[in-house]
Amino acid sequence: MTLHMTKTQKLLRIMGNNMVPILFLVICAFGIPLSGYSANFLASEIVIRISRNSFLIVSLLIPILAGMGLNFGMTLGAMAGQIGLILISDWGIVGIPGIILAMIISTPISVLLGWWCGKILNMARGREMVTSYIIGFFMNGIYQLVVLYGMGAVIPVRSNALLLPRGYGIRNTVNLIGIRRALDDLLLIRLFGIPIPLATLLVITVLCLFILWFKKTKLGQDMRAVGQDMEVARAAGIKVEHTRIISIVISTVFAGYGMILYLQNIGTLNTYNSHMQIGMFSVAALLVGGASVSKANIRNVFLGVILFHLMFIISPMAGKNLIGQAQLGEYFRVFVSYGVITISLVLYEVRKKRDQHYVGLQLAADQEALQ
Amino acid sequence: MNLQQLTSSAKGLVKSFGLPRIIIGLFLLSLFITAPFVGVNIGTSLSDTFNRFGMNAVMVLAMVPMIHSGCGLNFGLPLGIIAGLLGATISLQVNIPGPTSFLLAILFATPFAVILGWGYGQLLNRVKGGEMMIATYVGFSSVAFMCIMWLLLPFSNPTMVWGYSGTGLRTTISTEGYYRHVLNDFLSIQLTDHLTIPTGMLLFFALLACIIWAFLHTKTGTAMTAVGSNSVFARASGINVDKIRTLSVIMSTWLGAIGILVYQQSFGFIQLYMGPFYMALPAVSAILIGGASVNKASILNVVIGTFLFQGIVTMTPSVMNSMIHTDMSEVIRIVVSNGMILYALTRKAEVTR
Numbered sequence: 023m024t025l026h027m028t029k030t031q032k033l034l035r036i037m038g039n040n041m042v043p044i045l046f047l048v049i050c051a052f053g054i055p056l057s058g059y060s061a062n063f064l065a066s067e068i069v070i071r072i073s074r075n076s077f078l079i080v081s082l083l084i085p086i087l088a089g090m091g092l093n094f095g096m097t098l099g100a101m102a103g104q105i106g107l108i109l110i111s112d113w114g115i116v117g118i119p120g121i122i123l124a125m126i127i128s129t130p131i132s133v134l135l136g137w138w139c140g141k142i143l144n145m146a147r148g149r150e151m152v153t154s155y156i157i158g159f160f161m162n163g164i165y166q167l168v169v170l171y172g173m174g175a176v177i178p179v180r181s182n183a184l185l186l187p188r189g190y191g192i193r194n195t196v197n198l199i200g201i202r203r204a205l206d207d208l209l210l211i212r213l214f215g216i217p218i219p220l221a222t223l224l225v226i227t228v229l230c231l232f233i234l235w236f237k238k239t240k241l242g243q244d245m246r247a248v249g250q251d252m253e254v255a256r257a258a259g260i261k262v263e264h265t266r267i268i269s270i271v272i273s274t275v276f277a278g279y280g281m282i283l284y285l286q287n288i289g290t291l292n293t294y295n296s297h298m299q300i301g302m303f304s305v306a307a308l309l310v311g312g313a314s315v316s317k318a319n320i321r322n323v324f325l326g327v328i329l330f331h332l333m334f335i336i337s338p339m340a341g342k343n344l345i346g347q348a349q350l351g352e353y354f355r356v357f358v359s360y361g362v363i364t365i366s367l368v369l370y371e372v373r374k375k376r377d378q379h380y381v382g383l384q385l386a387a388d389q390e391a392l393q
Numbered sequence: 394m395n396l397q398q399l400t401s402s403a404k405g406l407v408k409s410f411g412l413p414r415i416i417i418g419l420f421l422l423s424l425f426i427t428a429p430f431v432g433v434n435i436g437t438s439l440s441d442t443f444n445r446f447g448m449n450a451v452m453v454l455a456m457v458p459m460i461h462s463g464c465g466l467n468f469g470l471p472l473g474i475i476a477g478l479l480g481a482t483i484s485l486q487v488n489i490p491g492p493t494s495f496l497l498a499i500l501f502a503t504p505f506a507v508i509l510g511w512g513y514g515q516l517l518n519r520v521k522g523g524e525m526m527i528a529t530y531v532g533f534s535s536v537a538f539m540c541i542m543w544l545l546l547p548f549s550n551p552t553m554v555w556g557y558s559g560t561g562l563r564t565t566i567s568t569e570g571y572y573r574h575v576l577n578d579f580l581s582i583q584l585t586d587h588l589t590i591p592t593g594m595l596l597f598f599a600l601l602a603c604i605i606w607a608f609l610h611t612k613t614g615t616a617m618t619a620v621g622s623n624s625v626f627a628r629a630s631g632i633n634v635d636k637i638r639t640l641s642v643i644m645s646t647w648l649g650a651i652g653i654l655v656y657q658q659s660f661g662f663i664q665l666y667m668g669p670f671y672m673a674l675p676a677v678s679a680i681l682i683g684g685a686s687v688n689k690a691s692i693l694n695v696v697i698g699t700f701l702f703q704g705i706v707t708m709t710p711s712v713m714n715s716m717i718h719t720d721m722s723e724v725i726r727i728v729v730s731n732g733m734i735l736y737a738l739t740r741k742a743e744v745t746r
Contacts, residue, residue: 145739152468152525153738156731159674163727171721347561350544357537364530371520371527 038373042366043312046329049358050336057339064335066216071331072324073206073222074287078280079304079323080229081273086318087237088269089249092305095139095154095270099277100297101165102131106278107201107285108173108192108293112181116200118208121286124201128278135161136274140267147252151315158301169293192293202289222283229276230320245269249316306330306359309366316370333358413736417682417701417729424708431715436587438708444577445703447594448659451601452652452676453683453699455645460680460690461609462641463621464517466734469528470673471536472513473649476506478539481654481663482562485571486550495572495658502650509535510646514639521624532673540666566663572654573661594659601651602692605644617641621688652676678702678730681737705729 037044054064078096085093106124115123139157146153173179174190184192206219236242247255248265256262281300285291308318310333311326334355341351428435452470459467480502484494513531517524543562548554553566567573579593608614619627620637628634653672657663680690683698709722 142735142739148522149525149738152529153735155526155529156734156738160728160731160735163724163731166727167721167724170724345545347544350541353537353540353544357534357541360530360534360537364527364534367523367527367530368516368520371523375519 050332053336053340057336073219081276084269085273088245091151091315093273095157096277097158097297097301098135099132099274100281102128103278103281112179117204120201132275132278136271140270196291201286421704433711440588441707442704448656450598450699451655453679453695455648456680458641458644461621462617462638465525466677468673469532470649471532471669473646474653474669477502477650477653479505492575495575506647506650510643514642518635572658678733681733
């Protein structure tokens with residue numbers, strides 16, 4: 023016997039489960055006319071944002087599959103990617119070969135960092151998210167040590183355009199002129215006047231297909247099992263710790279590649295800031311797409327990129343037109359990014375409890391049916 | 394010298410303290426020992442350390458009630474800071490110069506702290522087990538929300554608002570003429586040219602610490618500890634768990650508000666907008682360095698932790714700069730403080746979920 027819900031209960035449940043995307047649709051519906059941007063402008067901006075950010079966001083999917091929540095430790099991968107980019111800029115390797123080489127350099131660093139991060143998260147079971155968040159901060163210190171003090175002193179970097187005047191340490195901003203839009207411009211077509219970087223979108227599609235394929239492999243199934251219930255998975259003979267570490271390693275490596283794609287689109291690297299914001303923005307975008315801490319898929323990624331960045335593009339102008347201060351819109355979008363993460367985290371915890379409650383009711387109903 | 398004595402006493406502390414704290418303690422000690430040899434004045438360093446200790450200790454104290462009731466580390470400290478900032482700005486708006494403004498600031502901050510803390514407590518009661526991550530983001534989003542409010546709230550005191558537009562608060566507001574150094578200068582002792590002890594500020598902290606200590610030994614305080622160590626058992630013995638947890642969150646938030654006011658009166662400036670954003674992390678790591686864990690903390694942990702943490706923050710820039718002519722203090726601070734939080738989060742025995 024199952025516990026039946028009334029139609030209104032069902033509707034409320036669906037609404038509750040999709041509250042964040044609905045909220046964003048409302049914000050965007052109000053904001054677009056206020057901002058006064060043309061549809062063409064918005065469409066081309068959105069295409070840019072999709073090609074720029076979706077790879078990074080997809081990298082969050084696998085740890086969620088493995089039940090480790092939102093991997094705020096993706097900043098580790100971003101750091102690895104940035105180190106790769108700094109090195110290829112120093113060696114003067116440009117274009118697609120430069121991007122590929124940067125990816126190759128970032129891979130071992132990402133694997134090492136991801137493995138270490140996974141190890142630590144295994145020690146902090148039950149609070150992976152806050153731990154991965156602090157790991158990001160901790161590694162930022164090490165990253166600064168390497169880039170600000172090590173490069174040029176211990177790690178050979180010669181280019182004067184990269185080094186600080188004192189002879190070691192990388193400048194605050196690095197101009198990635200050599201690889202700027204290298205991948206985006208490889209296959210650029212115009213559709214109704216909207217430039218579409220086909221090559222980048224192709225790479226993202228391949229990654230999405232990989233994720234879909236990966237979920238069906240033995241390892242992917244193992245991860246799902248670990249994510250559902252660690253103890254059951256262990257009893258079934260899955261190496262739980264190992265599987266969890268692998269999921270973080272994969273996520274970190276992809277985050278590194280994603281960061282390289284992101285920066286080739288932007289064209290300049292904020293050596294000490296770029297990686298810190300990227301984790302927050304990616305997580306927020308994924309959550310806006312309707313993902314939760316325990317469940318996310320590729321649809322969430324793209325819906326999230328579109329809605330979140332639409333809000334990002336329109337809010338300064340909307341703020342200016344509404345109250346006369348662009349600054350207000352800036353603060354508004356920061357508030358919304360953090361607010362969305364907060365709401366999603368709260369909803370996740372509340373829902374977890376509510377589901378436990380339903381399971382309890384179900385159990386009680388079953389008991390009664392037996393008697 | 395008494396170096397041997399100090400190291401032997403440090404060795405004695407290993408058992409009760411744990412390795413990371415010892416390493417940090419020894420590091421600080423070595424900084425103090427090397428300081429005179431590289432031309433750093435010990436008096437100035439000590440004076441700075443005391444000063445920073447007083448500035449930050451109350452905010453570290455704000456961790457204690459929430460840790461006691463099992464709500465984990467208060468990463469949501471910025472919420473308390475916001476209550477303090479509201480108190481400070483309203484006090485300046487009322488525009489009564491001198492020490493009275495400090496009392497007014499405390500007075501105005503209190504209702505905000507209670508209301509915000511109550512709401513925050515209600516929220517945390519609904520997300521038991523996931524408090525820390527949510528607390529972090531509650532802190533962040535409230536700071537971002539207040540960024541909007543600082544622009545819009547109808548403040549008009551010319552020392553606070555932007556000069557040219559006449560609206561919107563400045564990013565930093567001087568407390569000069571209001572409560573700058575009211576606690577610092579109260580009964581302050583000038584030992585040498587360089588060494589001043591901010592007695593008033595230390596006394597103020599001691600007063601609050603005593604109140605919290607005494608509170609934790611009352612009936613409600615004991616109930617709070619019981620909720621923190623085993624909430625099921627506490628419920629069984631008739632304690633209203635949610636109510637006690639909310640009370641602890643309100644206390645933490647209020648202490649955070651007072652903490653930022655103490656900080657401002659010594660620093661001389663009110664920092665608005667993104668100012669409070671990362672203020673939780675130093676406070677969290679300070680109490681952990683002092684020997685607290687995710688679910689256990691005492692006043693002694695606060696005192697030791699704040700002293701060690703602020704000592705390192707004060708000493709590394711000056712000593713490092715004179716030694717190797719590079720300022721690596723920022724990196725050391727980041728690695729030490731976050732490393733300490735990581736260490737605490739990964740202790741297996743303390744995972745209660």
